[in-house]
Amino acid sequence: MRTRAASRVEPLPALSADSSTDHWAEWLRLRRHGGSAEQRRLTLERLAPIRDELLDLGRVRPGDVVLDVGCGDGLIGLGALERSAHVIFSDVSQACLEDCRTVAGDAAEYRLASATDLGDVAADVVTMRSVLIYVDDKPKAFAEFFRVLRPGGRIAIFEPINRFGLEERRGTWGFGDVRGVEELLARVVAEVDRVQDAAGGLGPMIDFDERDLLALAEGAGFVDLRLQLIAEVTATPADVTLDWDVMVDSSPNPLAPTLREAMESALAPEEIERLTAVLRPQVEEGRMGPARFARAFLSARKPA
Secondary structure, X not given: OOOOOOOOOOOOXXXXXXXXXXXXXXXXXXXXXXXXXXXXXXXXXXXXXXXXXXXXXXXXXXXXXXXXXXXXXXXXXXXXXXXXXXXXXXXXXXXXXXXXXXXXXXXXXXXXXXXXXXXXXXXXXXXXEOOHHHOOOHHHXXXXXXXXXXEEEEEEEEEEOOOOOHHHHHHHOOEOOOOOOHHHHHHHHHHHHHHHHHOOOOHHHXXXXXXXXXHHHHHHOOEEEEEEEEEEEXXXXXXXXXXXXXXXXXXXXXXXXXXXXXXXXXXXXXXXXXXXXXXXXXXXXXXXXXXXXXXXXXXXXXXX
């Protein structure tokens, strides 16, 4: 019988005046959920089943060495620790590694490394969640996963398929009714695009789909590939906030501005008032538009 990691919500690491930060850590600590502790709790509750599924797909067992690539705030690796694995947290952000160390302490290892250059490490399982969307050279990343795995080692990957529903999201930003403010919202979306482009661009987030993930893994030498695609068009997700301030102070990814920042940069004060008058009631009354999202789970193994 498969075991499940406990659905524990880790506390947000306390920040001090000398805490190091970067845009990855700042997003995870604050900007992903508008600085709201309650919204962060809801987000982690939503992500807990993804963590558990990845650990199951990787067949994580006591004593396994689990390399958590792009560990961020440690969601996957902390779950692996609960299964008595030996965990190596790996990330390009030293600040994120420090946050993981705040929770896990000496129970784990910590490596400053990118997905395309993992360094001198050997693992039984490589896990990652929403990491490849920030990697330009995906074939090199898969080659690294293959290299660091011991014979018979496994990968377990979760990635959003951002191509699905992209145009709908860009047109409405997830709101159900934008009549009369289409042009204002379009300017706000253009500002989001401008900031993202300056930070490296949206390209890696949308340059692949589920078929590419399979091809990349197979091309790297993995066998026994299995991919599950989940595509949904649903009502407003349960974790979407009903707090307007939390909504406008959140950003969709570490490269993007918050909605408030984009509005203040792209619009005049009276235009912000017009746009807010249309959008705010939809947030506070839970009348957001249908959500269109797709995500993929991929597992495979290195030949023994």
